[in-house]
Structure formats: structure tokens, C-alpha cells
Amino acid sequence: MTRTNTSDSRFLLRDDLTAFLSALSERCELWIPQAVGEGVRFLPYREEALLNLDQTPPDHPAKSILFPNTETLFRYERTEDGAITLIPQETTNQPLALFGARSCDIRAFDALDAVFLKRSAPDTSYRQRRNRLVIIGFGCLDPAATCFCERMGGGPFDEAGMDIQMIPLPEGYLFRTLTDRGKALIAPLASFFKEADPVTASQAEALRRKGAPHPDGAAVDFAALKAAVEAGREEPFWESLAAVCLGCGICTFACPVCSCFSLVDEGALKGGRRIRHWDACMFSVFTREASGHNPRGAAVDRVKQRFFHKFFYSLENGEPPGCVGCGRCVTQCPTCIDIREVIDHFQPGEG
Amino acid sequence: MSEDYTRALVETLREAFEREGLDRWIAYAPSRVPLRVRPTVFTSPDELDNLIFNGFCVQNLAGYLKHHPEGRVGVLVKGCDRRAINVLIQEKQVSRENLFLAGIPCPGMLSRTRLLEEFPGLQSDQVEESGETVTVRTPDGPRTLSRDDMLLPTCRSCHHRIPEDVELLLGPPPFAAPEAEMDFSAEVGPIGEMPRNQRAALFADELSRCILCYACRNICPLCYCDTCFTDVNQPAWMTPALEPGNIFFYHVNRMMHMAGRCVACGSCEWVCPEHIPLRLLYGKITADVAELFSYEAGLDATLPQPLSHFSEDDPDEHIG
Numbered sequence: 001m002t003r004t005n006t007s008d009s010r011f012l013l014r015d016d017l018t019a020f021l022s023a024l025s026e027r028c029e030l031w032i033p034q035a036v037g038e039g040v041r042f043l044p045y046r047e048e049a050l051l052n053l054d055q056t057p058p059d060h061p062a063k064s065i066l067f068p069n070t071e072t073l074f075r076y077e078r079t080e081d082g083a084i085t086l087i088p089q090e091t092t093n094q095p096l097a098l099f100g101a102r103s104c105d106i107r108a109f110d111a112l113d114a115v116f117l118k119r120s121a122p123d124t125s126y127r128q129r130r131n132r133l134v135i136i137g138f139g140c141l142d143p144a145a146t147c148f149c150e151r152m153g154g155g156p157f158d159e160a161g162m163d164i165q166m167i168p169l170p171e172g173y174l175f176r177t178l179t180d181r182g183k184a185l186i187a188p189l190a191s192f193f194k195e196a197d198p199v200t201a202s203q204a205e206a207l208r209r210k211g212a213p214h215p216d217g218a219a220v221d222f223a224a225l226k227a228a229v230e231a232g233r234e235e236p237f238w239e240s241l242a243a244v245c246l247g248c249g250i251c252t253f254a255c256p257v258c259s260c261f262s263l264v265d266e267g268a269l270k271g272g273r274r275i276r277h278w279d280a281c282m283f284s285v286f287t288r289e290a291s292g293h294n295p296r297g298a299a300v301d302r303v304k305q306r307f308f309h310k311f312f313y314s315l316e317n318g319e320p321p322g323c324v325g326c327g328r329c330v331t332q333c334p335t336c337i338d339i340r341e342v343i344d345h346f347q348p349g350e351g
Numbered sequence: 352m353s354e355d356y357t358r359a360l361v362e363t364l365r366e367a368f369e370r371e372g373l374d375r376w377i378a379y380a381p382s383r384v385p386l387r388v389r390p391t392v393f394t395s396p397d398e399l400d401n402l403i404f405n406g407f408c409v410q411n412l413a414g415y416l417k418h419h420p421e422g423r424v425g426v427l428v429k430g431c432d433r434r435a436i437n438v439l440i441q442e443k444q445v446s447r448e449n450l451f452l453a454g455i456p457c458p459g460m461l462s463r464t465r466l467l468e469e470f471p472g473l474q475s476d477q478v479e480e481s482g483e484t485v486t487v488r489t490p491d492g493p494r495t496l497s498r499d500d501m502l503l504p505t506c507r508s509c510h511h512r513i514p515e516d517v518e519l520l521l522g523p524p525p526f527a528a529p530e531a532e533m534d535f536s537a538e539v540g541p542i543g544e545m546p547r548n549q550r551a552a553l554f555a556d557e558l559s560r561c562i563l564c565y566a567c568r569n570i571c572p573l574c575y576c577d578t579c580f581t582d583v584n585q586p587a588w589m590t591p592a593l594e595p596g597n598i599f600f601y602h603v604n605r606m607m608h609m610a611g612r613c614v615a616c617g618s619c620e621w622v623c624p625e626h627i628p629l630r631l632l633y634g635k636i637t638a639d640v641a642e643l644f645s646y647e648a649g650l651d652a653t654l655p656q657p658l659s660h661f662s663e664d665d666p667d668e669h670i671g
Contacts, residue, residue, distance in 0.1 A: 037560045038464065038626040059624065069562065070593040145385060145474060243392040244415070248566035250624050266590050277591045283565070285582045299418070334410065334566060334622045336382035336389035 010193035028095035061256035062105035077271040096132040103158040104326040108256035114319035137162035146327035228346035242300035251329035252280035374422030406461035413572035429457035431616035433514035434649025435572035454514030458527035459506040480526035505617025508533040539634035560625035567619035614649040
């Protein structure tokens with residue numbers, strides 16, 4: 001992706017944000033973080049949606065814009081003479097804009113890209129969305145007590161992967177345009193912005209440089225962690241986690257990196273569809289084979305798999321680590337299975 | 352005061368662990384996660400130093416009996432844990448003689464959601480429970496709230512806080528909400544009285560947030576099937592597509608499976624990451640069983656269950 005030479009900063013007044021999003025939504029398929037029930041999730045823009053930029057991080061990850069919970073990969077129809085027609089997914093070239101995602105979610109896209117684009121056969125459905133994606137990321141002012149992005153190599157103002165970085169300031173937002181793609185997205189909306197005055201620009205710069213005070217230990221040495229996890233494969237530690245794990249899908253569904261899915265054909269004689277849906281290594285049926293054999297039949301095997309995938313297999317395969325430190329699984333796991341404790345257990349003295 | 356209570360509790364339970372020669376003890380331990388405790392399977396008396404009991408010990412521990420069936424197990428039970436165990440005994444899922452139950456008169460559990468709403472970013476060590484109040488230390492000084500106001504919805508209508516038929520009845524904690532005044536049937540009554548389309552709209556709206564993570568099923572002490580209908584694919588009763596039909600099918604089926612069994616512990620509602628008021632949605636079934644059979648689940652392990660029992664003198668009123 002082409003980066004602009006110098007980042008170009010413009011200022012949007014807080015009061016103009018609603019009108020800006022409305023105008024933006026006419027130029028692209030726009031997704032924004034919205035309050036739904038008591039949570040926040042990324043969903044396509046609607047005029048009546050309740051924008052929420054305050055929840056850190058939003059309790060749903062942004063991955064669903066690239067990897068929907070359920071998607072129809074293709075449909076088929078069968079005519080009376082027995083001929084079968086495949087109806088592919090509809091595609092478009094319209095830009096797909098993700099607004100207001102934090103750096104943790106955007107770094108997680110690297111891990112998703114590794115799975116869906118960089119292995120032997122790129123995933124066409126993922127690729128068409130990824131190619132259309134333009135990201136307006138959100139500088140994260142107020143990381144939660146359970147956030148640990150800095151330990152995982154990121155940071156609340158990390159701009160990696162963003163086309164535009166939006167920095168919240170008292171009166172509005174500084175938009176730092178980082179790529180040509182970002183520039184093209186907002187160029188037609190120039191009238192919403194004013195030039196950033198030097199005071200505003202320096203406020204934003206100070207925030208960006210400061211990052212966030214981090215309560216939670218030193219940066220993780222992934223090579224050392226990988227080796228320690230491997231050496232500890234048979235440790236009783238895993239049993240202590242598995243003893244109380246419910247085997248539900250909360251941690252994997254809340255994870256911006258987890259990308260396991262299953263394919264299901266739904267159909268009748270006249271037609272049907274193939275769907276892809278999120279699945280979870282924590283579900284006991286995820287690995288159940290047709291014979292009835294389950295290679296991960298015990299809870300401890302499944303708990304271990306989740307962390308081995310994140311800190312061993314991903315790295316072994318030359319892919320990014322499977323955790324960006326968003327802390328969603330930490331806050332949402334009903335039984336307090338805490339990935340930070342897994343890291344600290346295998347990397348003692350770092351915390 | 353509550354520290355003294357915890358210390359005494361630990362010593363009492365440790366003594367019982369050793370004396371009874373138990374294999375494990377299921378209770379709660381502290382965690383770093385705000386306003387949550389960790390359900391824990393303690394495997395030796397020494398480990399009990401880490402045991403804790405406070406207003407965040409919501410999760411019904413009876414569910415762990417299905418995961419840890421071997422040997423003689425001690426369980427710290429509140430009223431709802433104890434009643435769920437009664438249902439497991441009725442359904443022959445556990446043997447009473449393999450259990451050593453330490454009953455704790457339940458003070459009523461606190462709503463994590465309500466506290467976090469009121470105090471965003473709140474940490475466990477800022478919360479002090481005592482008597483009928485909860486004091487929250489904030490940067491602007493302490494704020495004292497009524498425990499009753501901060502209770503989990505399910506605890507507001509619980510009339511069975513004191514566990515019965517236990518090996519060891521522990522002293523009451525030095526913090527507790529007053530006796531519940533609300534009645535569960537009255538609470539779900541309005542849902543039952545809604546016009547059908549309005550009720551359908553309520554269910555559709557609330558369930559639209561479901562992500563099919565199955566935490567409600569997995570935490571439920573009474574969902575113990577080896578293979579849930581959701582996981583059967585021959586025939587496929589439902590597909591895993593996250594669509595309203597499948598979501599509705601899952602919940603309605605689970606709901607029907609809970610009839611006459613649900614002890615209204617509220618674990619399903621508490622665990623739901625989408626805050627779907629499952630206890631209320633499922634509650635009409637419980638209220639119907641109470642009305643039709645004068646039966647409340649889990650009160651007596653020796654009684655037959657209304658929906659798995661045939662009585663020759665059944666009036667069979669529903670048969671024209």
C-alpha cells in the first residue's frame with residue numbers, strides 16, 4: 001500500500017462527526033462501532049445507529065468486516081433436467097470503510113491475512129473484502145485495565161495498517177492521512193475539515209508520543225514464549241485452566257485474531273447454499289470426526305490448543321502471534337481464564 | 352470483618368476437606384479480572400488458602416459435577432447451587448453419598464453489569480461489602496450503595512437463599528441483602544400476558560444479539576447431555592448459521608428442556624456476553640410449571656419431576 005510522504009492532518013469538529021459519517025456512507029460501504037444492547041459491535045452504517053467510540057475496546061472485534069460470523073459462499077440451483085447452476089457470491093468494487101477501530105483490531109488483520117491470503121490458496125471471499133478495505137483507525141486514549149497491547153508489540157496509538165488515523169482531542173478529531181487510499185476516501189469530503197492549527201497538531205502529537213501508561217509488564221519475547229510453551233506442553237498448569245473452562249465460544253468469538261470456521265452445506269434437491277460460519281476450538285464437536293473419534297476429546301486438549309495456536313503454531317508457521325493484547329477474552333471469560341496469566345506462567349520474571 | 356469471615360471459612364472447609372478425606376473441593380478463588388471470581392477445583396487442603404467468597408460468586412458450581420464425577424467431592428453451595436444438585440440427584444446424574452456439601456447462607460449476588468455501568472473501570476479491590484451496603488472507593492471518595500439495589504436480577508426474587516440438606520451449614524457472611532420481596536412468577540407475569548405478536552417481537556429483539564457461543568448452555572448445571580441437539584448433524588435439527596431461525600430454534604428448544612427443571616439460578620443470564628435476559632425469557636416456562644403443578648424445581652430430591660413422571664390419578668384436564 002502506498003504511504004503518503006508526509007502525513008497530512010486535518011481537523012474535524014466533534015459536532016460535525018455525524019454529518020461527516022452520513023456523507024461518507026454515501027460514498028462507500030461504511031462500518032462503524034455501534035451500541036447494540038449493552039455492548040458495542042461493528043456493523044454497517046445506518047442513519048439511526050448509535051455510534052460508540054467510548055468503549056475500550058468495543059466488546060466485539062472488528063474482524064467481522066472481513067470475516068463475517070456467517071456468510072454464504074455460493075448458492076446452487078438445480079433445474080428439472082438435473083443441471084446444477086452455481087451462483088457465486090455477489091461482488092462489488094465499492095470501497096469498504098472501517099471507521100473507529102482501534103490499533104489492536106487492525107494489527108489483528110495481519111494475522112487474518114496470514115490465514116486467508118498468504119497460505120497456498122487465497123480465500124476469494126476474504127480477498128475481495130480485504131482489497132476494498134480502507135481503514136480509519138482510532139487513537140486509543142483510555143486503554144482498559146485489561147488491555148496489554150504494548151506487551152504484545154502494539155500500542156494505543158500504533159498506526160500500522162491504518163489508512164487514516166483519527167486522534168480524539170477535546171474539541172474534535174485530528175485525521176492523519178497515512179496512505180493514498182485514505183486520501184482518496186476523504187478527499188471529496190474536504191469541506192467537513194479545517195486545517196489543523198499548530199496547537200491542535202501539537203496536542204495530538206503529544207498524545208501519540210505518550211502512548212498510554214502501561215500497568216502490565218514488559219514486552220513479550222515471542223521466541224522465548226514459544227519455546228517455553230512447547231517445553232511446558234505437559235505441565236499440570238493446563239489442567240488447572242481446563243478444570244473450570246466451560247467450553248463455550250466466548251473467548252474465540254471475542255478474539256480479533258481467532259479465525260477458525262466450519263463449512264456447512266444447507267440444501268434440498270432444488271437448491272441450497274454453502275455457508276461458512278465461525279467455529280471455535282473450545283467446542284468439543286469442532287474436531288469430532290465422522291467416525292466419532294475426537295483427537296481433542298478432553299477439555300485440557302482444547303484449552304491447550306487455543307494457546308498453542310496463539311503462541312506456538314502461528315509462530316512456527318511464520319505467521320504473526322495469535323494475540324494482540326486487546327484483553328477481550330480476559331474480561332469476557334466467565335471463569336477468568338486469563339491469557340495474561342498464561343503468558344506470565346511461561347515467561348516468568350517479565351511481568 | 353469480611354476478611355475474618357473468609358479466614359474462618361477457609362479453616363472450616365480445610366478441616367472438613369482433611370477430615371472427610373475428600374478428593375477435591377469446588378469453590379471460588381480471586382482473579383485479576385474486575386468484578387469476577389474464578390471458579391476453582393481445589394485438589395488439596397493446602398490450596399484452600401486461596402479460597403474466597405463474596406458477592407461476585409455468581410456461577411452455579413453444580414455444573415462442574417458433570418466435569419469432575421470421580422471420587423468424593425466437596426462443594427461450596429449457595430441456595431441455587433444446592434437446588435441444582437437436587438435436580439441432578441433426581442435425574443441420577445450424581446450420587447448424594449459422593450458429595451460433601453458446605454452450605455453458605457447466600458447474601459445475594461451483585462450485578463457486575465450494574466456496578467460497571469455506575470462506575471466504569473471499577474476494580475474488585477475498590478468494592479467493600481458489609482452489612483446491607485456496598486461501598487465503592489472512587490477517586491472522589493467512598494460511595495455507599497444499598498446492596499439490595501446492586502443485586503443481580505435473579506437474586507431479587509430468590510426465596511431459597513439458605514441451602515438445605517447439607518453436611519455443613521456455614522455461618523452467614525457479614526454482608527447480606529434483606530430478604531427478597533419480589534416474586535419470580537410476578538416478575539415474568541407481564542411477559543406471559545403480552546399479546547402474542549408483542550411477545551414474539553420481544554423475543555426476536557432480545558435474541559437478535561445472540562452469537563450462538565453456547566455459554567448459557569455450557570454454564571447451566573442442568574445442561575449435561577453428552578451430545579446437545581445443536582451438535583447433532585444427522586439429522587441436522589438446526590444449522591450453525593447465525594440467523595434468527597437457528598437462534599430461535601436453539602433457545603426455544605433449550606427452554607422446553609428446562610421445563611420443571613430450571614432452578615432460576617440465573618447463571619445463563621449472568622454469563623451471556625450479549626446481556627440477553629435469558630432468565631426472564633425462559634421464566635414463563637418455570638412460572639407455568641409452578642402454576643400447573645404447584646412445583647418448584649430443586650426443593651426436594653425425593654419428589655418425582657412433573658414432566659418426567661406419570662401419575663394414574665392425573666386429572667388429564669388437557670385431554671378433551
